Amino acid sequence: MPLRFALPLAIALASPVAALELDAMTDTERDAFQAEVRAYILENPEIIREAIGVLQERERAAQLAADAAMAQAASDALFNDGHSFVGGNPDGDITLVEFMDYRCGFCKRAFPEVEALVGTDANIRYIVKEFPILGEESVLASRFAIATQLVAGDAAYKDVHNTLMEFRGDVTAQSLTRLGDELGLDTAAITAKMDDDAVTEIIAKNRALASQLQITGTPTLIFEDQMVRGYVPLAQMEQIVAELRGE
Numbered sequence: 001m002p003l004r005f006a007l008p009l010a011i012a013l014a015s016p017v018a019a020l021e022l023d024a025m026t027d028t029e030r031d032a033f034q035a036e037v038r039a040y041i042l043e044n045p046e047i048i049r050e051a052i053g054v055l056q057e058r059e060r061a062a063q064l065a066a067d068a069a070m071a072q073a074a075s076d077a078l079f080n081d082g083h084s085f086v087g088g089n090p091d092g093d094i095t096l097v098e099f100m101d102y103r104c105g106f107c108k109r110a111f112p113e114v115e116a117l118v119g120t121d122a123n124i125r126y127i128v129k130e131f132p133i134l135g136e137e138s139v140l141a142s143r144f145a146i147a148t149q150l151v152a153g154d155a156a157y158k159d160v161h162n163t164l165m166e167f168r169g170d171v172t173a174q175s176l177t178r179l180g181d182e183l184g185l186d187t188a189a190i191t192a193k194m195d196d197d198a199v200t201e202i203i204a205k206n207r208a209l210a211s212q213l214q215i216t217g218t219p220t221l222i223f224e225d226q227m228v229r230g231y232v233p234l235a236q237m238e239q240i241v242a243e244l245r246g247e
Contacts, residue, residue: 071225088118088126097222099131102141104218106231111165113234137171147193
């Protein structure tokens, strides 16, 4: 943070006389006050770091409150939209929603850790929001995954989802057909469904929801009403869950 922004906070924390009304001072008094503040800061430069820390914590608290309000306002679309895959424990005490993109490197990095969290904690309800934002290959992959769910159900969707999250090649019609065949799916039916209006509508709804929640990147994880933008390691996810449970 530039010094010019941190300085007013540093003054407020550094000196009780900062509460004086500067406009009521004479020019001589104001010059003396400014010189005293400057001297204090030069003698105690760590006060600037302290002030920045206070400001950052206040900003973080404000962001958490804003995120919680947005999540609560969109709770039906987040947790009960009727089309998103629901895994883990459907009756779990904590719901985790993930906005993801199959071409997102950080989503792929987070994938085994999200799987570990849901796999080891028997009380997490896990919802996947297809949110393709990284180009045509992302859209193609999401269309294939959603079409799989519509044609073959949740179990087949999860197999495709897992495979695509670990996939490292180019996403093409040919590679998706090969993927579906290897999983023993009715690839022809899935491919025929990919451009269906129902698939398009699901992607559009997820994008509209992301816009409402001010989500612009992947992965974005929502633990109940707490949003985490970007990759976080398993230990941090476990800590968030524990805090939500009051542990």
